[in-house]
Amino acid sequence: MRERDGVPSPILKESSRELLPKTLKRAGKMLLELLQKDNLFSLLHRIDMDLARKHRHGRCPYCGSPLHQANYPRKPRGGPDSLPDEYMIRFSLCCGREECRRRSLPPSTLFMGRRVYWGCVILVVMTLRQNRPDGASAHRLKQLLGVSRETLIQWAAYFRDVFPTSAKWQRIRGRVASTVRDSELPGTLARYFIANSQSSEKGLIACLHLMATG
Ligand SMILES: [Zn+2]
Numbered sequence: 001m002r003e004r005d006g007v008p009s010p011i012l013k014e015s016s017r018e019l020l021p022k023t024l025k026r027a028g029k030m031l032l033e034l035l036q037k038d039n040l041f042s043l044l045h046r047i048d049m050d051l052a053r054k055h056r057h058g059r060c061p062y063c064g065s066p067l068h069q070a071n072y073p074r075k076p077r078g079g080p081d082s083l084p085d086e087y088m089i090r091f092s093l094c095c096g097r098e099e100c101r102r103r104s105l106p107p108s109t110l111f112m113g114r115r116v117y118w119g120c121v122i123l124v125v126m127t128l129r130q131n132r133p134d135g136a137s138a139h140r141l142k143q144l145l146g147v148s149r150e151t152l153i154q155w156a157a158y159f160r161d162v163f164p165t166s167a168k169w170q171r172i173r174g175r176v177a178s179t180v181r182d183s184e185l186p187g188t189l190a191r192y193f194i195a196n197s198q199s200s201e202k203g204l205i206a207c208l209h210l211m212a213t214g
Pocket of ligand 1: 060061062063064065095096097100101102
């Protein structure tokens with residue numbers, strides 16, 4: 001991973017810096033501010049375009065035929081109202097062979113599966129929740145981002161029960177320091193990247209990029 005198209009530089013595995021409590025509190029505030037500005041979304045959109053472009057050069061995983069564009073619109077929640085419609089497109093490809101036509105999804109830093117919130121919103125919210133009392137309460141998150149308590153419970157269950165046992169996490173696990181604990185995902189991963197990046201924004205992007213492509 002080189003510094004290119006907004007993709008951050010690699011995080012050294014040996015590095016195991018963790019944020020101090022005071023820094024953590026400041027970082028939490030900054031993370032919420034990042035979700036209210038277009039810039040983070042613009043950078044992630046560019047990364048997604050690049051990931052889709054690379055994916056397109058591959059072939060259909062089922063029959064080996066060339067892939068065609070088959071993007072579709074999404075209406076993700078939790079971001080600023082000012083975001084242009086072009087960011088709300090999930091890049092997607094489908095097999096060009098008439099008899100196959102199967103969909104092939106490139107990795108995405110903007111979207112986290114079928115969840116209705118932006119991926120960065122989910123990551124920040126979970127990170128702040130795992131960092132209480134410095135982090136945000138469910139009430140505050142509902143006010144700020146419109147995330148309900150039920151949704152918070154669903155996300156927490158996913159990151160507690162499903163993600164740590166996934167093949168993707170097993171691959172990522174080997175690429176980050178051992179201080180990143182399976183029991184505190186995804187907050188521990190986000191904090192690790194933020195502590196080892198030049199800014200909270202870069203750290204967040206690096207984390208989302210690894211979660212998408214790992
Ligand atoms: Zn095919």
